[in-house]
Amino acid sequence: MSYDEPLRLPAAAIPDDCRDWTAGRAANWSAALPSRWTFLRVRRSIAGAVTTLALCAGAWAAMLGGLWPFVAAGFAVYVLWVLARPELVWAGAPALLLGLAVQASSLPWAVTAVGAFVVVASWTAVAVRLRARGTQLAQALEAAGDGTAQVPAAHAPVRRGRFLLPLGVVVLVLGVLTGVTANLWGTVDDQRGSWVMAFYLTGLGLTALVSAWLGRHRAVALRRTPAPVLRVLVRDDAQGTTEVYAADDLAAMRPLFTVELTSYDGESDEDDEDDEGEDGGEGGTDSPDAGAGTGAEELERLLDAVDDDVPGPVREAVLFGAPFDGAEVVVLSADEDPDQPPLTEWSAGPVRPLSPSAGMRRIAKEKAREERNRQLERQARESVVDRAPAPVRRWRAGWLDWVAAALLVQWGVWLTWAGFTEAELPSWKLGLATALGLYGAARVPVKLAWRITADRSGLWVTGLRGPRHVPWDDIRSVRRRSFELKLRWRDDDWSVAAPRWAWFERRRGLVHPYDALAAELSAMREDPALRPTGESTTPERGRPLWPLAVVLALVWAAVLVVWG
Known part of the structure; x- marks a missing residue:
């Protein structure tokens, strides 16, 4: 992790009376944070x-224990509110307590007591968290002093909530449809389970709608009047999340909070509008293609930055808006390209504070991850350099991939056995079982028999329809993300997943096969001298996997015929 001198903002971009949010002042703000509990x-x-565990427990209690579906689903939604949307707990906790009280006579006293205790305890924790927000706000305003300024690009369209709003509507409609069709299930238990899912989806939809409204309301309020301003340092982590540091924390040792940011390029939109107004006739038909090309290039640039897996540089910034847990802010920061003007970014999510210990642990993990990545790249480069030149290099599925395929098959068999064991399957269940089998038939062959072949022209990646050729110049990144190995190239990507236990790997000093493969391919991508020297033959590139998929699909169809 390299920390050079922060990229500085132009003096003209810094508002008058803008104070530095130093580590001393930020310490008072951090001291106002509530406890982890x-x-x-x-x-x-x-x-x-x-939340999923709470939903499963609630559905089980509703189908076997007689708990009302509304209470069962409401408890799962309430858990989500406690963890992610505490503002709604004030409405959810009384409603749940009322539901438990009304149904107390038909439930064992232990169930009612445990449920009430969980609701009251979590309600208390959320109350402490929400009350601490006022202290955080006061400390932030004290640090800002009299420094206020109008938010930059206040005329820009408010994009906050544009994703959650349609998502909430779709989920809400799904919840209503699930409730309308609940009586189509065969047994009473299935009907009660369907009602639990209907209420749960309805609660999720309402949660998304309220979250969209809250975010949009706070974003609009931030634009109306001059906002408090603070001078800080910012940095984008390896996943693209923005970390905010004290103005004098030049080494970026302890982030104060993180926030998801999105930028608004008003000039590009205005240029597009001007082009549409000036172009006429046939000339106007080129503008959409040009705009699409620019958008695609911007998306590729953003994906490249995320896949780079390296934190960005430390940049000087001005923070508009007093930060606290759940706040909306605007950040005006120095662009990574010194030839570009300062970058204005709006929060796309709430401010998420970090305690001093949590901030230092976060940085320690980032340093450890970067050191591990450097070690893997060094080992991969050494292995390629020390190895005798080979005309072709090949990698294929191993025992971890076979385990992943077995787990996928086991999950499909269990799901089918649990939900489709009736003597006469309804047509919709038969269709669902068919779709489940076709999905497995398409995924299992890839997990069992994937192959990547490297030659001097590029990579050959196997698939259902046969190997696909990816030139070296088109490869964007090869990364292992969590359980997934992802190869991304121009306009497309390929991925495969296998089990991984990070703690065990660190403890035993083991290297996951996906990590080794990603490091070696990355070294070849960056250094042409490390690439294979020959041309691969057709057998070396692998065969199409669709014949195996067809066999598996036919076997599944035969099972359904015999079963039906």
């Missing part, structure tokens, strides 16, 4: 897993 910063994956 208030669910201040929960990973999205953990929030999703806990």
Whole structure:
């Protein structure tokens, strides 16, 4: 991790009376953060897993224990609110307690007591978290002093909520349709389970709609009047999330909070409008293609930055808006390209504070990950250099991929056995089972028999229709993300997934096959001297995988015929 002198903002871009948010002033702000038991910063994956677990437990209680579907689904949605949308807990907690009280006579007292305790305890934790926001806001305003300024690009369209709004409508409609069709299920337990899912989807849809409204409302309020301003340092991490540091934390050792940002290129939009107005007749038909090309290039640039897996440089910035847990902000920062004007970015998500210990752990993990990546690249380069020149290099599925295929098949068999064991399957269930089998027939061959062949012209990647050729110059990145190995090239990508246990790998000093493959291909991509020297033959490139997929599909069809 290299920390050079931060990229500086032009003096003219810094508002008058804008104070530096130094480490000393930021320490008072961090001291106002609530404890970890208030669910201040929960990973999205953990929030999703806990919510799913609550939904499964609620559905089980509704189908076997007689719990009302509304209460069962409401508890799962309430868990999501506690972890990700605490503003809604004030409405959800009383409603859940009322539902438990009304149904208390028909439930075991232990279930009612445990449910009420969980609701009250989480409500208390959220109350502490929300109350701490006021103290954070006061500390931020004190640090800013009298420094205020109008938000830059205040005329720009408010994009906050544009994704969540249609998503909420779609999920809400799905919830209504699930409720309307709940009585089509064969058994009473299935009908109750369907009602649980209907209420859950409805709750998710309403959550998305309220979240969109809250984000948009706060973004609009930030534009109306001059906002407090603070001088800070920012940096984009390897995943593209913006980290905000104190103005004197030149080494970027402790981020204060993180926030997802999005930029608005008003000049490009205005240029497009001017072009549309000036061009006429046949000339106007070229503008959409040019705009599409520019948009595609910008998307490729952003994907390249994310796949680079290296944090960006530390940049000087001005923070518009007082930061606190859940706040909306605007960041005016120095562009990574010194020839470009300052970059204005709006928050696309809420401010997520980091305690001092959490911030230092985050940086330590980033340093460890970068050191591991450098070590893998060094090992891959050494292995390629030390190896005798080969005309062709090949990689293929190994035992981890076979385990992944077995797990996929096991999951499909279990799901089919659990949901489709009736003597006479309804037509919609038969169609769902057919779709599930076709998906497995398309995915299992790739997991079992994928192959990547490298020669001097590029890579050959196997697929259902046969090997695809990817020239070296078209390759954008080869990365292992979580369980997935992803190869991305111009206008397309390819991926495969296999189990991974990061803790065990670190403990034993093991290297995942995907990490080794990604490091070696990345070294070849960057240094042409390390690439193979010959041309691969047709057998070396691999065969089409569709025959195996057809066989698996026919086997599944035979099973359904015998079963039906």
